[in-house]
Amino acid sequence: MTTNTEDSSCLPLQEKIIHHNKTARAIEFVILSLLVSMLVYRVVFFRDQNHYLPWLLALVCESWFTFQWILCICIKWNQCFTKTYPERLLKRTSKFEFPAVDIFVTTADPIFDYPTYKLSLYLSDDACSPLTFYSLVETTKFAQRWVPFCNKYNIQVRAPFRYFTSKSTVLQDDSLEFQREWKTIKNEYGDLCKKIELAAQRPFTCGRKSDFAVFCDVDRSDHPAIIKVISEDTDLPHVIYISREKNPKYHHHHKAGAMNVLARVSGVMTNAPLMLNVDCDMYANNPQAFLHAMCMLLDYKNDQDCGFIQFPQTFYDSLKDDPFGNQLHNYYYILNGVAALQGVFYMGTNCFHRRKVLYGLSPNNKKITENVRYEDLHEFFGNSLEFRESAARILSGSNPKTKDEKSPSGFIEAAIHVAGCSYEDGTRWGKKVGWLYGSASEDVLTAIDIHGRGWRSAYCSPDPDAFLGCVPSTYPSAMIQQKRWSSGLFEALILALKGNLWFRQALAYYWLCLWAVRSIVELFYAFLPAYCIITGSHFLPKVNERAFVIPVGLFVIYNIYVLWEFKRLGASLRMWWNLQRMGRVTPITAWLFGFLSVIAKLVGLSKTVFEVTQKENKLSDSDGDTDSDSDDKNVARFTYDKSPIITPGVVVLLVNMTAVVNVVLRLLMVDCSEIWMHVLGLGVGEMFCSVWVILCFWEFFKGLFGNGKYGIPFSVMWKSGFLAFSFVLLCKRYF
Ligand SMILES: O=c1ccn([C@@H]2O[C@H](COP(=O)(O)OP(=O)(O)O[C@H]3O[C@H](CO)[C@@H](O)[C@H](O)[C@H]3O)[C@@H](O)[C@H]2O)c(=O)[nH]1
Ligand SMILES: [Mn+2]
Numbered sequence: 001m002t003t004n005t006e007d008s009s010c011l012p013l014q015e016k017i018i019h020h021n022k023t024a025r026a027i028e029f030v031i032l033s034l035l036v037s038m039l040v041y042r043v044v045f046f047r048d049q050n051h052y053l054p055w056l057l058a059l060v061c062e063s064w065f066t067f068q069w070i071l072c073i074c075i076k077w078n079q080c081f082t083k084t085y086p087e088r089l090l091k092r093t094s095k096f097e098f099p100a101v102d103i104f105v106t107t108a109d110p111i112f113d114y115p116t117y118k119l120s121l122y123l124s125d126d127a128c129s130p131l132t133f134y135s136l137v138e139t140t141k142f143a144q145r146w147v148p149f150c151n152k153y154n155i156q157v158r159a160p161f162r163y164f165t166s167k168s169t170v171l172q173d174d175s176l177e178f179q180r181e182w183k184t185i186k187n188e189y190g191d192l193c194k195k196i197e198l199a200a201q202r203p204f205t206c207g208r209k210s211d212f213a214v215f216c217d218v219d220r221s222d223h224p225a226i227i228k229v230i231s232e233d234t235d236l237p238h239v240i241y242i243s244r245e246k247n248p249k250y251h252h253h254h255k256a257g258a259m260n261v262l263a264r265v266s267g268v269m270t271n272a273p274l275m276l277n278v279d280c281d282m283y284a285n286n287p288q289a290f291l292h293a294m295c296m297l298l299d300y301k302n303d304q305d306c307g308f309i310q311f312p313q314t315f316y317d318s319l320k321d322d323p324f325g326n327q328l329h330n331y332y333y334i335l336n337g338v339a340a341l342q343g344v345f346y347m348g349t350n351c352f353h354r355r356k357v358l359y360g361l362s363p364n365n366k367k368i369t370e371n372v373r374y375e376d377l378h379e380f381f382g383n384s385l386e387f388r389e390s391a392a393r394i395l396s397g398s399n400p401k402t403k404d405e406k407s408p409s410g411f412i413e414a415a416i417h418v419a420g421c422s423y424e425d426g427t428r429w430g431k432k433v434g435w436l437y438g439s440a441s442e443d444v445l446t447a448i449d450i451h452g453r454g455w456r457s458a459y460c461s462p463d464p465d466a467f468l469g470c471v472p473s474t475y476p477s478a479m480i481q482q483k484r485w486s487s488g489l490f491e492a493l494i495l496a497l498k499g500n501l502w503f504r505q506a507l508a509y510y511w512l513c514l515w516a517v518r519s520i521v522e523l524f525y526a527f528l529p530a531y532c533i534i535t536g537s538h539f540l541p542k543v544n545e546r547a548f549v550i551p552v553g554l555f556v557i558y559n560i561y562v563l564w565e566f567k568r569l570g571a572s573l574r575m576w577w578n579l580q581r582m583g584r585v586t587p588i589t590a591w592l593f594g595f596l597s598v599i600a601k602l603v604g605l606s607k608t609v610f611e612v613t614q615k616e617n618k619l620s621d622s623d624g625d626t627d628s629d630s631d632d633k634n635v636a637r638f639t640y641d642k643s644p645i646i647t648p649g650v651v652v653l654l655v656n657m658t659a660v661v662n663v664v665l666r667l668l669m670v671d672c673s674e675i676w677m678h679v680l681g682l683g684v685g686e687m688f689c690s691v692w693v694i695l696c697f698w699e700f701f702k703g704l705f706g707n708g709k710y711g712i713p714f715s716v717m718w719k720s721g722f723l724a725f726s727f728v729l730l731c732k733r734y735f
């Protein structure tokens with residue numbers, strides 16, 4: 001990187017701003033001291049209890065909550081924000097000096113403010129679909145017209161499907177020329193959409209000679225590798241379509257396997273030192289995203305040990321106030337907190353990696369080639385000569401690609417070789433090299449390994465957001481995603497956590513990866529109040545005890561604290577409630593099943609599965625303001641399918657309802673003047689908790705009486721009813 005002696009060259013490309021968050025810390029410590037007091041109270045008064053069981057359970061659960069809270073305090077301690085200055089970068093660095101970037105899996109139009117001849121786009125298609133291939137071909141053609149148009153008029157929203165539908169971008173330029181070109185390009189875009197829609201409606205007639213011949217009668221789970229260079233050496237990025245070889249005899253390792261094939265094919269073809277990874281349901285929302293990332297990656301002084309740059313996961317067209325609690329708002333302070341430690345987690349998409357990081361290098365062994373012999377490279381990276389040479393260049397830090405080398409299509413044969421099923425046999429792929437195997441959250445598994453090698457990472461959140469994606473918009477698909485995450489994260493913890501991480505970074509990973517275990521604690525704690533009411537025991541201090549202020553204080557202060565956190569983010573009261581309640585519902589349903597599936601895998605009953613998130617087709621007709629109130633309410637309503645995932649939640653609800661009904665019946669039978677005494681005797685704390693649990697599960701309550709997809713299916717209902725009934729019966733008879 002040249003630094004001119006101009007003023008601008010002295011200015012930093014990025015600035016880290018650390019907030020110490022003193023008020024938040026103070027409140028967090030108040031909450032912690034209340035939690036500890038509660039534990040002390042439990043231990044001191046253990047002997048005085050008539051019923052040990054609820055007291056002991058409460059002690060265990062609350063110890064866990066305290067542990068979790070300590071993790072939270074450690075993670076949120078400092079909040080780190082990094083500001084990046086692309087203008088300064090552009091002033092000091094000529095376009096020829098920018099590093100090349102290989103883009104993996106992606107949206108239809110990878111168009112950015114970046115020297116395009118430095119970009120290559122690799123699309124991996126695990127479905128081996130001629131339609132995807134066709135769309136990519138047609139979209140590439142369209143891009144040849146669209147990109148110049150964007151550049152000419154400096155258009156910021158570069159995804160045409162957003163540009164032509166959003167209200168904000170009505171013709172900003174009133175020149176005749178612009179109007180004319182705008183109309184033409186809009187029509188062309190309409191044609192493109194129609195073509196693809198038409199193609200989607202009828203089966204592909206794959207003529208023997210056409211480009212589609214390879215897709216003829218192809219079996220999605222058993223076919224040779226298909227690699228096609230759709231476009232190269234134009235003004236646009238190279239575009240390459242890849243459908244890796246599939247064979248039922250080989251495990252394909254889901255997304256991690258696809259990413260490793262992309263890494264190898266791109267290594268052979270273009271070998272860019274940087275790789276950007278985006279999921280197929282994302283689009284680029286900020287044309288300067290690359291420049292922001294470069295500000296961090298090219299900052300020699302600070303960030304030579306920065307292994308990857310993660311952009312936030314934000315979503316478009318998402319439901320208002322986050323009714324299913326899956327839009328990740330509640331991780332804001334956690335993520336900025338981890339950013340102040342070793343660095344934010346890799347979240348599977350919107351992330352720039354240094355290639356050498358994924359090839360297993362550590363920040364201190366800058367030149368691995370000095371100590372690794374050529375045979376060892378074979379053992380690491382497999383038997384492709386082309387790939388080993390490209391990897392050697394990356395590892396030695398020499399020029400990854402020399403000028404006079406061939407275009408991508410010159411490497412098709414080598415690429416097909418490295419995209420084969422058996423290529424990874426006997427190599428370190430998935431174990432030490434590339435994206436790691438063994439967890440459905442391959443992202444976090446890989447990130448733990450990278451951080452464990454001593455790399456740091458950076459969180460880059462420019463305005464507007466760099467990438468926007470889809471979030472599941474129905475309750476069942478949100479749950480499937482949460483289940484996959486909780487199980488995958490737990491597996492990642494089991495597989496990867498070793499002693500090399502920074503201590504507080506390790507704590508952050510514990511916080512993240514223990515979701516699955518949380519489910520058990522949440523489940524027990526939700527049963528506790530009902531159990532106590534039914535059996536006439538207690539797990540909370542009575543109203544006339546002084547210790548009663550501890551749980552009350554905890555409840556009030558904690559909720560106000562979270563509300564205050566949300567208010568600072570500009571979230572609504574409704575969102576606060578939604579996330580609070582989903583904080584109880586999700587662990588007891590989706591995470592619990594995640595936990596069970598990990599256990600099933602540990603005892604050998606099942607294998608890792610990656611249930612792909614349903615991509616609901618949200619058509620752009622929702623951009624009008626015709627959305628009536630009732631529509632809004634209905635999209636936010638819970639829908640149910642036959643999946644048993646909600647069963648534990650329904651059981652919790654039914655048991656707590658039984659308890660409350662029980663209390664009401666008992667009170668109806670006593671004399672009016674004595675009612676208050678009876679209320680006190682039954683336990684105000686327990687009753688309050690039971691009602692609170694019912695409120696948290698209120699959506700399920702509505703589901704008990706809902707119709708069609710809004711109703712809980714009968715099969716789930718009777719199973720839950722049976723379980724709840726048995727629970728109540730057992731409580732009464734044996735405890
Ligand atoms: O066998 C597979 C399965 C998935 N994918 C791709 O993986 C990506 C993520 O899958 P998706 O179904 O969209 O899952 P999400 O829940 O949205 O994914 C989040 O969580 C995953 C980990 O569980 C991460 O890998 C993702 O990057 C992250 O966005 C998509 O681009 C898929 O095309 C494959 O290529 N092959
Ligand atoms: Mn997704």
